[in-house]
Amino acid sequence: MKIGIIGLGLIGGSLGLDLTKRGYEVIGVSRQQKTCELAVQNQAVTEASLDLSILAKTELIFVCTPIGAILSTISKIIPHLSPNTIITDVGSVKSAIVYDATKLWANFVGSHPMAGTANQGIEAAEYNLFENAPCVITPFGSTNHEAVKKVSQIWEAIDCKIYKATPEIHDQAVAWISHLPVMISSNLIDSCINDENKDVVSLAQQIASSGFRDTSRVGGANVELGLMMAQYNREQLLSTLKKYQQNLNLITDHIEKENWQKLQEILTNTQKQRPKFID
């Protein structure tokens, strides 16, 4: 099976590495010659080009560009494709993409692999990024069932665990577990560096270790991605931010009033609940 990948960055490049390793023929498209050369050299793709017409030979195409470029990229590849070609994307938001993409191309299925690192570009691509990672497929009423099956099979072939959800449920869930954490994590770093006592900031920077590493990681990662999460999942992110602020006020209130019993109840409950999200 010939598979196309547009956008040979962290996700597109890593996908290519796992697919070529499993014997798929992978055709890559990038906007830069040096990315094409590196992708071929690293075996992330079998061949690569700046020219979208190279995708005419493919049966399934993964659009792995930044969120803001996904729809325009689909419009640009359509003139080169045969009607049976399936297109999917890897964007971290789904409602803003899936409905318009399906209007452009009936054989479109939205996907979102829940895997990543803090790095960007083809240099950041790595093998086994998707191993045991959840991948959410977001069909809705008019989505082609065969296309859903084929896209799911490819993600499963690189060891993803498939979940299906509507684009709306996906966007609400990722607002909680991915987009809100980026904003909280960024705010943590921002609040800390803006402490008025520079000696405190200086010592904090020198002694920060595992706890700060865990809680600040996503706030110190891909800026473009964080911005697009907010722009393209704005309503859901705002809703979670407001609920989070209310809850934070409650915790602040308990501490101000020295209501340790209530604080203990919250901490005991979150300790019990965390394994339901992360093993």
Ligand code: NAP
């Ligand atoms: P990335 O490393 O920056 O890769 C994106 C690649 O797309 C770039 O290397 C670039 O390659 C190309 N590109 C950039 N702007 C473009 C444009 N305007 N038009 C066409 N191509 C463009 O980013 P990524 O982390 O792989 O993210 C790609 C997609 O994966 C996003 O839609 C994101 O939502 C999704 N995603 C990311 C993560 C994550 O944690 N990083 C996780 C799951 C899903 P060239 O310059 O060589 O063309």
